[in-house]
Amino acid sequence: MKNILIIDDEINICTLLSKFLGKHGFDVDTTMTGNAALKMMKEKTYDLVLCDYRLKDTDGAQLLQDIHQINPATIVIIITGYTDVRVAVEMVKNGAYDYLSKPLYPDEILNLVHKAFAHKDAEQERRASRPVESGSEPEVRETLLSRNQDDKNNKYVYGESEGAKELIRQIKLVAPTDYSVIIFGETGTGKESVAHLIHHHSKRNQQPFVALDCGSLSKELAASELFGHEKGSFTGAINTKIGAFEQAQGGTLFLDEISNLSYDIQVALLRVLQEKVIRRVGSLKEIPIDVRIIVASNEKLSESVQRGKFREDLFHRLNEFTIYIPPLRERREDLPLFTTAFVNQVERELDKSCGKISSEVWDCFQQYSWPGNIRELKNVIRRACLLTPEMEDITMIALPLEMKESFNQLPEEVHISGELAMMSNDNDLKTVALQAEYNKIINVLKEVKYNKTKAAQVLNIDRKTLYNKLRLLNINY
Incomplete structure (x- = not known):
């Protein structure tokens, strides 16, 4: 039988939780002060503690430290009011298992208690079967979240900016x-x-x-x-x-x-x-x-x-x-990291080796506002690698029109933009209509910082219609 200690300065909560958890097979003790709780824990081993954050003689943060000094294996769940949720988050960081916010619901409490014990049992099994040299769980988690660590085939890229x-x-x-x-x-x-x-x-x-x-x-x-x-x-x-x-x-x-x-x-x-x-x-x-x-x-x-x-x-x-x-414009230090990762990804997709990125393109990247953020950067890299012959340097020619315009490098005689430039028959009415539609959508997307919901409202069409047009016109934002 699992032992549970409830610490709360409201006698009604202690009584309610004690009866409820007792009916579900737990051995439950209660107390209304932190000092009494610590004394009880020195005399008896508790598997789990349900602790109110605000007590008359202490608070949950201090009590959490004291509990773990007595028995580091004890699971601690914090009971908190809405205004203390941020504090509860910090306590989880410092070792609490989870928190419950008032008002309390018995079924929610029981579910969380069962999950806490199941999690503890699973952790014990993993530690028993894991080689000693593999490192502790916090170290493993830190490795998983370290810069440029491969989570799932380089799916995630971590930046270096603040x-x-x-x-x-x-x-x-x-x-x-x-x-x-x-x-x-x-x-x-x-x-x-x-x-x-x-x-x-x-x-x-x-x-x-x-x-x-x-x-x-x-x-x-x-x-x-x-x-x-x-x-x-x-x-x-x-x-x-x-x-x-x-x-x-x-x-x-x-x-x-x-x-x-x-x-x-x-x-x-x-x-x-x-x-x-x-x-x-x-x-x-x-x-x-x-x-x-x-x-x-x-x-x-x-x-x-x-x-x-x-x-x-x-x-x-x-x-x-x-x-x-x-947004990407606030973390420009991460541009080289993201660019390198996307180039490597596109090389695998296209089964080709891309050349270096020219210094002019790097200057453009640094000056550009990136309204489409990381998704836009990825699309720019995909386009540039596709248009550039294998092993040749990626130059301004391979960049989208809007980027070249922002960098003041676009020749004045060029007026046709984007993927629709291949439509060379300017007298074809369908081509002219598509070109006008493409330009209008691109301009509106820029104005609303690529928020599709706002773009649809400005264009007076629903989102589904906008998505269909984006696919038709090969606009990847």
Whole structure:
């Protein structure tokens, strides 16, 4: 039988948790002060401690240190109010397993306790089977997150700038927890890659990672894509569909451009996050879910709340931890690292050896504003390597028109831009129309810093139509 100690200065919470956990097979003791808890721990070994952050005679941070001095193997879960969540994050970094925010829900507590014990058992098994020279887990994690370390076939590239180092530090901090995370950054900064990294270094890394682009979902499709539907629940529902929450069971669900969800869907999403159950469209059966939520937006959700576009209660439910990804123009020290990584990747894709990048191109890279960020850099490298003969230096000729214009190197007589330059018949009406459409879309994308949602609004078309035109015109942003 596992021994649990509950430390809380509210007698009602101690009584409630003691009875509830006792009914589920745990040996539970309670106390209302930190000093009494430490005395009890010296007399009896506890497998897990549920500790309120704010106590009359001490706080959770100090108590965590004292507990680990007495018994480093004891699992500590912090109970905290909403205003102390940031402190709880720091405590997880210092050795707490996780935290629970008030109000407390018994089922949520029981689930977290079981997960904590399962995680501890798995760690003990891994240590027993791991060679001594392989290093401790913190050292292994540090290696995984070190600069230019290969996570999955060089899928991730870590920068050297201060912004990049801070980004990695925050990923390392939040990854082992189950916190909901908001990732904020401009289009093309790599929000989904950061979400993948958080999942990859989390306790859920052996479970599914499911990504869903909320920006491309209509109001009618969003409920089905998120929660699934039953056969015959609406016109066109010819089969039962498993939604993203069920697909991500036990793992991580990444919701990109979440601010584009309709108000009704936001209400349904809030209910799912609070109650941890879903109902498929057309069904009354509730399905329990255990999913970590990571969301992303290229606009600040707090500003969306102020404009009435995003529910405030949903924002606070998601905002347990926020990660800001700096744009490429704010981390130019990382340009050589990203460029080298993308060149190597393209060489493998094209099965060719690319030459060196000319000094003029490097100057252009350093001066360019990179409105499309890392995604734009990758596309520029792919284009340049494709257009440049094998082993020849990459020069300004291979760069897109907008970059050459910004560098003041474009001859005045050249007017045809981008991939449509191959359309040489200026008298062909279809060609002229496509060229005009291409130029207009490119200009609008630049104006809105490559935010597709805003671009669609400016162009007075829906997002789906914009995506179709981007594919047709081979615009890769």
